[in-house]
Amino acid sequence: MRIAVIGSGYVGLVSGACLSDFGHDVTCIDKDERKIEALRRGEMPIYEPGLDSIVAGNVKMGRLAFSTELGPAVEVADVVFIAVGTPSRRGDGHADLSYVYAAARELAQSLRGFTVVATKSTVPVGTGDEIDRIIRETNPAADVAVVSNPEFLREGNAIDDFRRPDRIVVGIADERARQVMTEVYRPLYLNQAPLVFTTRRTSELIKYAGNAFLAMKITFMNEIADLCEEAGANVQDVARGIGLDQRIGSKFLHAGPGYGGSCFPKDTLALIKSAQDLGKPLRLVETTVAVNDTRKRAMARKVIAACGGDVRGRKISILGLTFKPNTDDMRESPALTIIQALQDAGARVAAYDPEGMEQARSLLENVTFGSDPYDAAEGAEALVIVTEWNAFRAMDFQRLKSIMATPLLVDLRNIYRKEEIRPHGFAYVSVGRPA
């Protein structure tokens, strides 16, 4: 299959690289010349474990190429994936579809022969209809099938998620397109990954409903964690106890500082907006967003309380800045709100993150960045784990105790147990577990 991927951001690049790895002939396209130049040199614009070697291997084999020009790749393509961004529209929370529609208009002019145009970008229900309309208006002679093919990749796990998906969802109305999409995903299909064919609108909604459900699941556990703290119960045991019920499932039950990232916050908002527009408001999702928003500042209050109620002029050290481990992505990271709230309360903040500090420097003011966890912890009155990087899971607490002003660990991801921390002479505060 010949495949063109429009948009070489997170989704486009990972999908394009993995599709070329299946043996397809893939061109990843982006308007950003610097990004394309860097990719041609083998430099990745994002941190994603394993991506660089897949890109390098497939470029070498001649199956993966990068271009700023959409025309030549689209002309010969069997499938054109649209994988451009759909950020939250400033002001109203709707998904901004201007990049998607611009891509549709531009690619329409280069369509030759039967071509499937598959939307990988996360788009509100009904967007495929508009893409279809734009393409046919721009190029009435085009022989095209517009399908929805949402992605379910997690940052930091994207390669594995692509290769071993729980399912592949394709929203389709055309039998020829169905055959083409089956061919695209044949290697996965042979690996038993269920290929779910449905209508385009249903497929678009599956993506949003999935992310909203996961955001709700996390937020539910975060509220249960607060309840556990008051009730003297242990949220991790509650998670295990309910998660073993297969109707609930054990994943995404980790209480923490609230969800962040490039997907859950924007997708829940966009779904809320679509539902309101259709006159069917989703009150559970609305509440999830509100509860998650208040949680981040509540985490800062938790730190302040652990410090005795006053952090004015005191140094607090933050470990982990990205919204989750194994990414350099700082978008909607709980660390941003927590740090701001601590600074508002008068604290001096130092921080360390294995991959996120470059992005963090442009987003945070008056933060001192350490060269490692110990450098950041020097002289601190509290060490706060905000992101559960592996590098924080086996720290030297004797060393930390000797360099910190006060030995206090606030573990917002529950990666330690009080039984292992307190013998080192540390005070220990975690989320949803008995003090």
Ligand code: UGA
């Ligand atoms: C999420 C979905 O998991 C993917 O399936 C989806 O494809 C993607 O959004 C997307 O729409 O593109 P991602 O945002 O990369 O993936 O990361 P997650 O692993 O889902 O984590 C999201 C947030 O939830 C993080 O802040 C994480 O720390 C938090 N989280 C996750 C918890 O607090 N507890 C959990 O149990 C799980």
